[in-house]
Amino acid sequence: GQQVMQIPQYQHVQEGEDFTTYCNSSTTLSNIQWYKQRPGGHPVFLIQLVKSGEVKKQKRLTFQFGEAKKNSSLHITATQTTDVGTYFCAGPYSSYKLIFGSGTRLLVRP
Amino acid sequence: DVKVTQSSRYLVKRTGEKVFLECVQDMDHENMFWYRQDPGLGLRLIYFSYDVKMKEKGDIPEGYSVSREKKERFSLILESASTNQTSMYLCASRFGTGRNSPLHFGNGTRLTVT
Numbered sequence: 001g002q003q004v005m006q007i008p009q010y011q012h013v014q015e016g017e018d019f020t021t022y023c024n025s026s027t028t029l030s031n032i033q034w035y036k037q038r039p040g041g042h043p044v045f046l047i048q049l050v051k052s053g054e055v056k057k058q059k060r061l062t063f064q065f066g067e068a069k070k071n072s073s074l075h076i077t078a079t080q081t082t083d084v085g086t087y088f089c090a091g092p093y094s095s096y097k098l099i100f101g102s103g104t105r106l107l108v109r110p
Numbered sequence: 111d112v113k114v115t116q117s118s119r120y121l122v123k124r125t126g127e128k129v130f131l132e133c134v135q136d137m138d139h140e141n142m143f144w145y146r147q148d149p150g151l152g153l154r155l156i157y158f159s160y161d162v163k164m165k166e167k168g169d170i171p172e173g174y175s176v177s178r179e180k181k182e183r184f185s186l187i188l189e190s191a192s193t194n195q196t197s198m199y200l201c202a203s204r205f206g207t208g209r210n211s212p213l214h215f216g217n218g219t220r221l222t223v224t
Contacts (some may be wrong), residue, residue, distance in 0.1 A: 009150065031210055042200060043153070045212035088152065090213075095142055096160050097168065098213060104150035 004091050006101030019076040021104035023089035030092060032072045036083045037103070049101055060081050069091050113137070116201050122222045129188040130218050133201030138207050142184035143213065144168075144176065147198040156199075159184055189215035191223045 004024045013019050023032065031050045035043040047056055049072060051066035056063045060083075061074045076083055086103040093099055117132035133143065142161050145153040145168075155168030157176040165176050173195060177185045186201075188195055198220050202213040 033212060035213075042215040042217050043213070045217070048210060048212065050210065073215070090153075095157055096166070098143075098156055099155070100145075100153040104193060 004089060004099045004101040006089055006104055007110050008104055010105045012107040013079050015081060016078050019079050019106055023072045023086050023101050025070045025091050033090045034063060034074055035046050035088045035090065041073050043088060079108050081110050085109050114201055114203055114214050115221050116216035118219050119217060120220050122224065123191050124224055125192060127191045129191050131186040132200055133184045133204040133216055136184050138181065138201035143202040143206050144186045145200045146201055154202065193223050196223045197221060
């Protein structure tokens with residue numbers, strides 16, 4: 001079945017350093033979504049990418065969708081303590097299902 | 111803003127009990143989902159419903175059933191709770207049949223089965 005792999009599992013950075021998480025699908029995706037879950041909270045939708053090679057930015061966050069639409073990345077420039085949380089990618093398969101990656105937990109040292 | 115409300119934040123149940131987890135959304139969303147979240151495993155889909163009285167199994171449906179009698183409410187039922195069902199349960203909803211619709215999650219129910 002379809003799988004969505006996400007690496008790394010954890011990343012511990014000094015505040016101000018950059019951070020990247022990578023997402024790889026076993027099959028081509030029609031779109032990919034990214035979510036953020038703060039500690040003790042629930043996943044919150046960040047963004048969706050649809051087009052091959054698409055790049056979208058939200059302030060210090062840059063999202064990319066690969067040319068083959070099988071991989072994606074989220075890059076955070078100059079991390080802040082407010083960026084702490086777990087970042088999930090998710091891709092659709094079959095009619096209504098959304099498969100989530102295992103997530104990357106970001107810890108930021110002040 | 112979309113509101114997805116899960117009835118309990120924390121639950122402690124005994125092995126063998128029948129457990130009901132309730133989820134209500136206020137945005138007239140057609141699709142509703144139940145996921146469980148475990149460390150290192152991400153979010154795994156248990157069941158989803160694309161409309162009233164319609165349901166489909168997700169990736170890990172064993173030991174669970176669901177009910178969707180009204181559009182706004184989606185219930186997850188653990189027929190006979192077991193310790194390996196100790197987990198965080200997340201309900202989510204979204205609009206229509208579009209694969210592009212984002213999910214809106216509830217705050218989660220942390221279930222402990224002893």
